[in-house]
Amino acid sequence: MGRYLLRRFAYMIPTVFLISLVSFAIIQLPPGDYLTTVVANLSRTGQTVDPAQLAALKQRYALDQPLVAQYAKWISNIVLHGDFGQSFEHGRSVASLLAERLPLTLALGIATFLFTWAVALPAGIYSAVRKYSVGDYLMTAIAFVGIAVPGFLLALTVAYIQFRYFDKSVGGLLSPDYVDARWNLGKILDLLDHLWLPIVVLSLGGIGGTIRVLRANLLDELRKPYVVTGRARGLSERKLIANYPVRVALNPFIATIGWLIPALFDGEVLVATVLGLQTTGPLLLGALQSQDMYLAGSIIFIACVLTVIGTLISDILLALVDPRIREGQY
16 A cells, blocks of 8 residues: 555656646747737727837846746746736736635535436436336436536526526626625525525536446446345345445546636636636636636646645545555455
8 A cells, every 4th residue: 555655646746847847848839929919909099008018018027038948937836935926817826816706716616526326326326226117218308407417508507597587696606785795604505505506506517427437346246246145145125225236336436536626726618608607717718718827827836736736635535435446456
């Protein structure tokens, strides 16, 4: 187990370094930089920019230096000082922008994760145990709809129904009256009243995929000899299924916990944009569109590092629940 963990930690260091390079390269792919975008937008409206002011801004943000120097400055500030830089577009530090949106992002992500598993795991187990029953066909239909319907389309449809027939405000996680209010019981209840819509929209695809994967895995386990042996020994069906096949069938979901951690951070960008959610997803989209390099690069980098950390957590959990992994058989 110790060698297994050391090997996983050793893989993380070069992986994080490569992630930082890729994150910085992604936002440098479009031609020009943030100031180029600003100048182009001003030119379309007939305005001009003072060349001296433009040169001063380039020097301030190190945009007049080679890409290697820009990357070295960016990554050294993150590693040594925890400073993710300044957002060009917002004129604020990246850390303050993320801190402002992170609480609602985490609340939405955790609620979506819990709702997905609370619905999908019992449904997947029932679908496998009651194969070809009416309930199985119903679960399969729900799963296919959840996988096939794009999240942003479902968000638009549900938001229209909510506004048209229930006369409720859509867009954002809070009503206009509570946006600038201090946190109190009324604001919390208003948040819960708005939270269910993005939770359902964001979780539907995950519910559908989880049901299908769990059903397939559990059906494979139920056909294996150890299940037949357990029945022959007189174990009750519920105890037999819960203690053995379900535990093995859950391995793929434990392995993908690492993918869920960054999802708590960045959220579903398109759905959050359509619903007007004040999460980090729309912030990332706006930063990419305006080439706000420090903001976009920081969000991408943090999300990728969280993926690496989440993958390590998944590996540790898999090693704890599956002795075959601890012994190096997989």
